Amino acid sequence: MRKADYLIIGQGIAGTMLSWFLLQAGKKVIVIDDAKSNSASRVAAGIINPVSGRRFEPAWMYDTIYPFAKTTYLQLSALLQVPVFTERQLWTVFPSSQMRDAFLNKATGNEYTELPTTLKYEAFLDQPHGAAIVRGATVNLRALLPAYRRYLAEQNALLEEHFDSAALEITATGVTYKTISAGKVICCDGVATTSGPFFKNVKFLPNKGEVLLVRIPGLVTNDILKKGITLVPQEDGLYWAGSSFVWDYTDDGPTAKQREILEKSLQQLLKVPYEVVNQLSAVRPSGNDRRPIIGFHPEYPAIGIFNGLGTKGCSLAPFMAAHFKEVLVANTPLMQEVDLHRYF
Template sequence: MKTDFIIVGQGLAGTLLAHELIKSGQSVQVIDSPNFQKASAVAAGLINPVVFRRLTKSWLIDDLFPKLEETYAELEALLVTKIYYPTKIRKVFGSGEADFWQKKSAENGLSSYLRITPDDSPYNRLKLEHGSGWVEKAGRVDLQSLLNGFREYLIQKECLHELNFDYSRLVIHSDRVDYGDLEAGKIIFCEGHRASQNPFFQQIQFKHTKGEVFRVQANNYNADFILNKAFFLMPVRNNEFRMGATYDWNNLNEITTSDAREELCEKLEQVFSGDYKITEHVAGIRPTTHDRRPILGLHPEFSQVGIFNGLGSKGCMLGPYFAKQFSDMLIDKSSLIHPEVRLSRYC
């Protein structure tokens, strides 16, 4: 079977790139293992345009935000399912933090994103001793609905191959690649943290992180905003929330731990006085790089082989913008990729 592109992996990166290529009239075949857990499948899908630690705008957010809104709206129409939920973030302040927000928001061009409410009245079961601030342009992406819906879309188009990819079976020619009965102009690897085992991209300095998140039931808490104070508590549906996330650079596995549970519960109870119950606890490995920037580009020796990876914990913000950039470059070789995400920084 001939196709323009083979995409290996149907996590967030593979899904978004496939969408952009198909939208541009390209033929795509996706290879994805049904046995591998994806970080995207357990991620909370948080959209936060602000770096709280320094109180600055997230990298490229003024460019990223319009594209993510456009892309998720397209996918909602295509898949006939709700994916993107604009939701404000309520940041619980510590001592002196309200003054810091007031100062920095004026300095760093954040006025369109932030709102400060220093004299908070008590809200439900929250402890707001020092007040709180609001991030107005924020939200969440329902990654389960996105990935499952797009998978069904690929199946209906007869574009999905559910199997484990075997690098030894890939044959590279001067003008194409062959894999089994597939013949394509290019193959693009979107494998998440498993790219560390990809023999074509051993030069990349990955720095993967393990993250653990929870599903929480809080029957007497009905907030319609995302709570944040060194963790997030994100509404999903009636009295149901996602809570996270931890960061572990040493134990790169998908095993849940009691340490992570204790860490997040302790943080929650510092600002929340209500009863809650943990109903789900999952772990995944975020595909991140040493400089926390995505990776996209074509292999320097084999121009038929490419990679789209490294979206990390901000993948729902970064993914749509860079999937579009990469798709444009793959179709129109004169189209440029942002210099900070180019594969050429490694090889």
């Protein structure tokens, strides 16, 4: 039998961060991942946005989670020798004069936002009401996830296969899975948890997002451009253009309907032609209260969960994974707002 302290199911941003902090704490970890090509982390743009909504409300716990996330991503970038983290301005086009006036009268906005001194992108964007600048960042998940996967393989901590919950057995000391014996198993399998056998009590509210990858001849920027739809520059010169929110969906694949909606939003933002190169889609793993879901099953204490990262996986995952690690190795109390037991 191969032995581990923790068996982690999934290597999206949740499983990546949790396994990283547990390995740092000297724990023996095995991560099982089936490399689903349209997992949320593989499709996401990796935006870290300090504000949300029309009022530019600061995101939950942002002052705590952002510096922690930045430090963590920079450490991983140095270790893995890949570019992981980029601070960026989000050029946020006002949809109406009322929005601009509210911003000018300081009814909206905060320390993460400012008004630009000159209007940029005039040749490219339709922005009759001007724009605000929001200071955010992006996480390059398409570089981080495969590089960290290679790191796990080098540590002999990766199993590249589909986890079959029917093969999991609960024992007196933890769990066994095929040839692995572990103290605990922790589900970081994103939306797959919602159809698994252990967390039926949790009120998940998964929602599907669709994205276009587009070429915009002549547009060269490091900024994120935003107005209804969000354009995020990619390393290959394309732009990630997304994303939709759909709660009522039949499968997780791309649809003609969402392509039409995304293209309409693109046409409202861009004054110039563009070319659609690809369309992607994935389902965001969210709980009904939009807070992370962390902890162990009250009836099966060897079975845990780290999920519910919703639309904010990149900003939340580092801090929440480190917090969960502290709960596990130092027995510190779990924050009530993220405790799985709120569902039981």
